[in-house]
Amino acid sequence: MKRKLLTYLTCPRCRLPFTLTVERAECEEILEGELDCASCSARFPILRGIPRFLPPDLSAEKQATAAAFGYEWTHYSEITEADQEEFLDWIRPLTAADFAGKVVLDGGCGKGRHIFQVARFGAADVIGIDLSDAVEAAYPNTRHLPNAHVIQADIYNLPFLAPFDLAYSIGVIHHLPDPKQGFLSLVKHVKPGGRASLWVYGKEGNAWIENLVDPVRIHVTSRLPKFLTQVISFFVSLPLYAALKLLYGPAERRPGLAWLKRRLPYSGYLCAISGYSFAENMWNVFDQLVAPTANYISEAEMKDWMATAKLGEVRISQRNNNSWRGTGVKPREA
Numbered sequence: 001m002k003r004k005l006l007t008y009l010t011c012p013r014c015r016l017p018f019t020l021t022v023e024r025a026e027c028e029e030i031l032e033g034e035l036d037c038a039s040c041s042a043r044f045p046i047l048r049g050i051p052r053f054l055p056p057d058l059s060a061e062k063q064a065t066a067a068a069f070g071y072e073w074t075h076y077s078e079i080t081e082a083d084q085e086e087f088l089d090w091i092r093p094l095t096a097a098d099f100a101g102k103v104v105l106d107g108g109c110g111k112g113r114h115i116f117q118v119a120r121f122g123a124a125d126v127i128g129i130d131l132s133d134a135v136e137a138a139y140p141n142t143r144h145l146p147n148a149h150v151i152q153a154d155i156y157n158l159p160f161l162a163p164f165d166l167a168y169s170i171g172v173i174h175h176l177p178d179p180k181q182g183f184l185s186l187v188k189h190v191k192p193g194g195r196a197s198l199w200v201y202g203k204e205g206n207a208w209i210e211n212l213v214d215p216v217r218i219h220v221t222s223r224l225p226k227f228l229t230q231v232i233s234f235f236v237s238l239p240l241y242a243a244l245k246l247l248y249g250p251a252e253r254r255p256g257l258a259w260l261k262r263r264l265p266y267s268g269y270l271c272a273i274s275g276y277s278f279a280e281n282m283w284n285v286f287d288q289l290v291a292p293t294a295n296y297i298s299e300a301e302m303k304d305w306m307a308t309a310k311l312g313e314v315r316i317s318q319r320n321n322n323s324w325r326g327t328g329v330k331p332r333e334a
């Protein structure tokens with residue numbers, strides 16, 4: 001944790017600033033210590049460089065979700081150059097320039113790949129939050145960046161007031177037990193006039209996943225030991241990888257094969273990921289199979305969330321025919 005992060009943090013119970021106690025530090029980086037609230041006596045440890053705000057009453061469902069994604073991102077922790085292009089597609093119509101000079105919240109940062117991009121885009125500060133052990137990957141992946149921060153916390157109960165110019169959540173909200181409340185919690189921490197942005201699985205275009213894959217995920221693969229789900233993902237990925245490289249990749253790249261792209265099943269999405277490496281492909285399958293909770297969000301629900309949050313300038317667009325991205329601006333106070 002960098003000392004600068006303290007200026008953004010407030011006690012999640014009484015919303016007052018913390019007193020910082022440093023037990024071990026390396027230059028600006030506090031590795032072990034404690035954040036104390038003088039008002040309510042709440043104490044939150046800083047362990048291995050990361051402030052921990054884990055609520056004591058975490059539901060079994062949230063614990064299982066955190067365990068699933070903690071496993072994924074601590075076993076697949078690399079950040080690649082291709083991550084930038086994918087992030088910019090997830091976040092559209094925003095561009096890299098929209099992050100410059102901004103204070104940014106990443107709601108569900110996983111291994112920190114988006115924090116890494118946003119820090120490089122020139123954000124004043126970007127703070128990634130995650131409930132899971134993925135923070136153990138996100139922190140070493142980003143600690144060298146002076147404007148990048150990582151905390152372990154629950155999106156429903158974050159230790160901030162509303163310091164953010166921009167808050168985004170990519171691929172996370174749909175794994176929450178109550179996705180709409182998760183989105184509203186994210187928006188709560190955005191300044192008036194600031195922006196919220198998200199990407200979620202779509203209800204539209206995913207009927208076969210809901211009907212065929214989800215029963216297997218819910219009843220089998222999300223309940224197995226993670227290593228076994230990883231092994232299953234490996235074997236599922238073998239024929240999928242072959243199809244991506246031999247069919248979907250050429251159909252995507254060669255104009256003469258546009259007819260093939262139209263006929264291949266689920267081609268919007270599978271053509272888009274046809275450039276994935278085998279490892280990316282396998283962990284993408286694992287991601288799909290391991291989650292205890294996955295909600296598929298309709299365009300109408302996205303619109304309802306934006307309206308409930310009273311966001312203006314709302315833009316919602318479909319991505320790869322199977323997911324939604326949306327953004328809107330929080331009104332300025334009267």
Ligand SMILES: [Zn+2]
Pocket residue numbers: 011012013014015016037038039040041042
């Ligand atoms: Zn307090």
